[in-house]
Amino acid sequence: MSDLLERLRTRGWRLTAQRRVVAEVLEGDHVHLTADEVHARAAQRLPEISRATVYNTLGELVNLGEVIEVSTDHRAKRYDPNAHRPHHHLLCARCGAIRDVHPVGNPLADLPESERFGFSVSEVELTYRGICPDCTV
Amino acid sequence: MSDLLERLRTRGWRLTAQRRVVAEVLEGDHVHLTADEVHARAAQRLPEISRATVYNTLGELVNLGEVIEVSTDHRAKRYDPNAHRPHHHLLCARCGAIRDVHPVGNPLADLPESERFGFSVSEVELTYRGICPDCTV
DNA sequence: ATCCTACAATGGACGAAGTCCAAGTCAAGT
DNA sequence: ACTTGACTTGGACTTCGTCCATTGTAGGAT
Structure with missing residues (x-):
């Protein structure tokens, strides 16, 4: 998954502690967390991280095609890091x-x-x- | 579409002016209005109708299987009256x-x-x- | 035709999810 | 180590929707 960070860095991403943590939280298969869940887990490793930053970072990852937004139920969006294998x-x-x-x-x-x-x-x-x-x- | 109202009445629906107006607003093909759009159009015919009533009525129509909830983008839900032909x-x-x-x-x-x-x-x-x-x- | 009452409508407060912004912070190139 | 523009912060704000106490009324009973 540091592949991801590497890829982003070559695309001009400034590599901050916050972004690193968000990317780490999204590691794995069948991961579909809401923004708030991502924030909660990120905050365990980096307590000062703000909700706004989590939203910003998730939005950027979506724009870069590294994460897919999924709205399954009609509630909060979920974020799916399995963006490179269509499914x-x-x-x-x-x-x-x-x-x-x-x-x-x-x-x-x-x-x-x-x-x-x-x-x-x-x-x-x-x-x-x-x-x-x-x-x- | 008064078929719809008839059907609902035999199912114990109390036929109020508000419900009638909401049902009328939903008439037609390829109709996919948000709750607020339904409210705006209903209010043209019945100015005092409240948002809460529109939400209630739409929810009931969904439960009765007369209307389908669609969440296309990640914004407001839309209501699709074409519930009897799967699509x-x-x-x-x-x-x-x-x-x-x-x-x-x-x-x-x-x-x-x-x-x-x-x-x-x-x-x-x-x-x-x-x-x-x-x-x- | 009128009365009753259970069901429905109202509107305003509340809540969840998400966006925006001005001010402060910091990664990374020089 | 300096500098600077990109990043982060937190709180206010918006949108969409739910809840609830109060008021109104549809439709059966008389």
């Missing part, structure tokens, strides 16, 4: 758990010309919903 | 225009067992993004 999401309707998934096939091809209304369609986002094993019990 | 959404990344679309194929079948993580998957939501004809110019 979709599966979420538990009961507890809100989120997993990254890779369906086969290309849904972009499934939208007939007659259903495009003259749009140039470039992206598709899929969200599966269900009940996770923990909630099925 | 997905196509939206313009520039101006936010939304169209109802009906892709062929079933994305539920495209999620392999190995990608289900033990979930019982029951629903899938598709959002296409692109640029609409008006914004392409």
Whole structure:
């Protein structure tokens, strides 16, 4: 993940303690934290970090294409660091758990010309919903 | 659309002027208004209607399955009265225009067992993004 | 036609999520 | 080590939405 920091530094990022901590907090697979959760975890390592900085940093990471914004439920946005392997999401309707998934096939091809209304369609986002094993019990 | 009101009345809905106006505002195809937009339009016909009532009514319509909540961008929820014909959404990344679309194929079948993580998957939501004809110019 | 009452509407306070900004701080090039 | 422009801070502010005590009314009962 210091790959990430390296990559950002060569893009002109000033490497501050705050940004380092935010990037560290986002490490891992199936990570989908809200901005407040990122702030809480970052604050454990760097107590003075402000909410504004967390929002700024997350926003920059999104703009740079290093993190993806996901709005699963209708509440706070979540931040997904798995930006380099395209994927979709599966979420538990009961507890809100989120997993990254890779369906086969290309849904972009499934939208007939007659259903495009003259749009140039470039992206598709899929969200599966269900009940996770923990909630099925 | 008085079908809708009729249907609701037989389900025990008390038919008030406010609810009637909200239902009327939602008439039509490709309608995806925010709660505030619904309130503004309803207020043209019934100036005293309150925001709280609009929120309540929209929430009830969603619970009754007569209206679908859509969160396209990460801003206000939108309300889609086209609840009886399953569909997905196509939206313009520039101006936010939304169209109802009906892709062929079933994305539920495209999620392999190995990608289900033990979930019982029951629903899938598709959002296409692109640029609409008006914004392409 | 009028009365009753449970259900609905009101509006203002509250809360969560996020943005903005002026002032202070600091990373990194020289 | 100096300098400077980029970064951070914290608090005020905005937007979207919920809650609640009070007031009003739809529609069944009389």
